[in-house]
Amino acid sequence: MEIKKSPDGGWGWVIVLVSFFTQFLCYGSPVAVGVLYVEWLDAFGEGKGKTAWVGSLASGVGLLASLGCGLLYTATVTITCEYFDSRRGLALGLISTGSSVGVFIYAALQRLLIEFYGLDGCLLIVGALALNILACGSLMRPLKSSECPLPEKTAVENVPERYTIYNEKEKNLEENINILEKCCGSEETYKSTLANGDCKQESLLHKIPTTMAHTKEAETYKKKVAEQTYFCKQLAKRKWQLYKNYCGETVALFKNKVFSALFIAIFLFDIGGFPPLLLMEDVARSSNVKEEELIMPLISIIGIMTAVGKLLLGILADFKWINTLYLYIVTLILMGLALCAIPFAKSYVTLAILSGILGFLTGNWSIFPYVTTKTVGMEKLAHAYGILMFFAGLGNSLGPPIVGWIYDWTQTYDIAFYFSGFWVLLGGFILLLTALPHWEVCNKQLAKPAPTTFLYKVASNV
Numbered sequence: 001m002e003i004k005k006s007p008d009g010g011w012g013w014v015i016v017l018v019s020f021f022t023q024f025l026c027y028g029s030p031v032a033v034g035v036l037y038v039e040w041l042d043a044f045g046e047g048k049g050k051t052a053w054v055g056s057l058a059s060g061v062g063l064l065a066s067l068g069c070g071l072l073y074t075a076t077v078t079i080t081c082e083y084f085d086s087r088r089g090l091a092l093g094l095i096s097t098g099s100s101v102g103v104f105i106y107a108a109l110q111r112l113l114i115e116f117y118g119l120d121g122c123l124l125i126v127g128a129l130a131l132n133i134l135a136c137g138s139l140m141r142p143l144k145s146s147e148c149p150l151p152e153k154t155a156v157e158n159v160p161e162r163y164t165i166y167n168e169k170e171k172n173l174e175e176n177i178n179i180l181e182k183c184c185g186s187e188e189t190y191k192s193t194l195a196n197g198d199c200k201q202e203s204l205l206h207k208i209p210t211t212m213a214h215t216k217e218a219e220t221y222k223k224k225v226a227e228q229t230y231f232c233k234q235l236a237k238r239k240w241q242l243y244k245n246y247c248g249e250t251v252a253l254f255k256n257k258v259f260s261a262l263f264i265a266i267f268l269f270d271i272g273g274f275p276p277l278l279l280m281e282d283v284a285r286s287s288n289v290k291e292e293e294l295i296m297p298l299i300s301i302i303g304i305m306t307a308v309g310k311l312l313l314g315i316l317a318d319f320k321w322i323n324t325l326y327l328y329i330v331t332l333i334l335m336g337l338a339l340c341a342i343p344f345a346k347s348y349v350t351l352a353i354l355s356g357i358l359g360f361l362t363g364n365w366s367i368f369p370y371v372t373t374k375t376v377g378m379e380k381l382a383h384a385y386g387i388l389m390f391f392a393g394l395g396n397s398l399g400p401p402i403v404g405w406i407y408d409w410t411q412t413y414d415i416a417f418y419f420s421g422f423w424v425l426l427g428g429f430i431l432l433l434t435a436l437p438h439w440e441v442c443n444k445q446l447a448k449p450a451p452t453t454f455l456y457k458v459a460s461n462v
Contacts, residue, residue, distance in 0.1 A: 011141065012083030016091050018136040019076035020098035025133050026069045028102020029126045034281045034299045035110045039119050041282070049405030052278060053397075072133065074389055075140070077369045078382045082143040086318070089370055093314020096366040100310060100359075103277075103303025111297070246383075253384055258325070258375050261434035265332060266368070266388050268427030270395025272420035273335055275403040276342070276358055277302060280351070283413050289348045301352055302359035309363020317367045324371050325435050331364035332428030339421035343414035 084091040113122035280298040317324045338357045345351045376384040406416040
């Protein structure tokens with residue numbers, strides 16, 4: 001089934017709208033979990049590292065909610081990339097702002113719900129709101145060719161023909177029937193008995209109709225068992241072949257140096273870059289910032305600036321003269337430096353400014369699918385993006401507990417955020433060194449490298 005050419009509009013704008021609300025409902029509360037983190041610290045009375053597991057798992061991997069969020073995020077990004085080509089950066093920027101607007105609204109909403117209904121009531125209401133994702137999903141139509149009819153649902157007898165891989169249907173079917181015939185009697189046995197002139201010939205004649213009926217039932221039963229046995233065998237072979245193909249495609253992806261560097265960078269980025277979303281409210285409390293000084297929750301500032309960053313970076317990605325990979329690398333390096341600056345912020349104003357900077361740079365999520373598409377191609381996007389998102393979720397899960405444990409050990413967030421900034425910087429520089437054109441030139445020993453050519457493996461020019 002061939003994919004149609006991206007329409008760059010039409011029903012694609014409906015896809016953008018429902019994907020926006022999907023990410024709004026899906027990620028608004030988990031990413032704004034910093035508001036709940038302070039409540040959990042008071043409710044459970046545990047250390048910051050141990051308590052941080054609750055929020056990190058909610059936004060990473062390991063829980064049913066996070067599994068659903070991961071599947072939804074990949075689905076919205078993939079279907080948007082199918083519907084848009086020349087406007088892909090803008091479309092991805094628009095849908096990814098959904099989670100940022102959700103963070104901005106949910107941060108204030110969850111505080112209000114906790115005040116009126118308590119922590120348990122807040123979580124119940126947030127869960128009920130998330131059910132609206134079902135309505136959004138019902139409007140997502142895959143961009144497939146309408147000329148290819150849907151496969152018909154066939155009877156069991158016809159199924160083996162659809163699962164044939166090795167062209168051995170007739171041979172296997174006959175072998176299975178022969179094996180069963182060795183264990184059962186046949187009609188010929190009864191005919192030879194009649195021809196022997198046995199003294200019980202007359203009584204056997206009365207049993208012929210019954211014998212013939214049983215023989216036909218046995219033949220039908222043997223045929224069905226043989227076909228179902230063959231079907232199971234072919235299905236197992238098909239699944240094994242698909243598994244081998246998947247493993248082969250995965251190995252091929254990691255042979256692409258830029259994809260491997262992206263894999264490392266996104267993992268390190270989420271280890272170091274996610275903790276501020278969860279811990280910034282507690283950072284303000286640990287810095288002795290008074291409640292009356294908190295004009296707006298720091299999580300809300302991060303959320304709204306992330307929306308601005310996603311939109312602006314997504315628009316920049318559509319300009320042909322901007323290299324999206326280098327743009328992504330710049331955001332990683334600047335974010336690492338901003339994280340290292342958090343220990344020097346001791347007032348609400350400086351924390352708010354740094355929160356805004358971190359939020360804007362976190363908007364690089366809108367260009368990450370763009371970079372991935374250019375690196376591996378549209379046809380491999382779902383496979384590659386699923387791998388990258390799994391390890392991004394793993395980084396989300398590990399980052400906040402590590403930072404919390406460092407605080408429990410040192411009783412200060414200073415070393416914790418130096419740690420976070422270091423890992424984000426490391427991921428950015430690894431990706432930069434891998435993407436530099438002169439490395440590829442040296443490896444291929446090109447005599448005249450083209451300065452305007454981007455030499456890492458991409459589907460099209462950036």
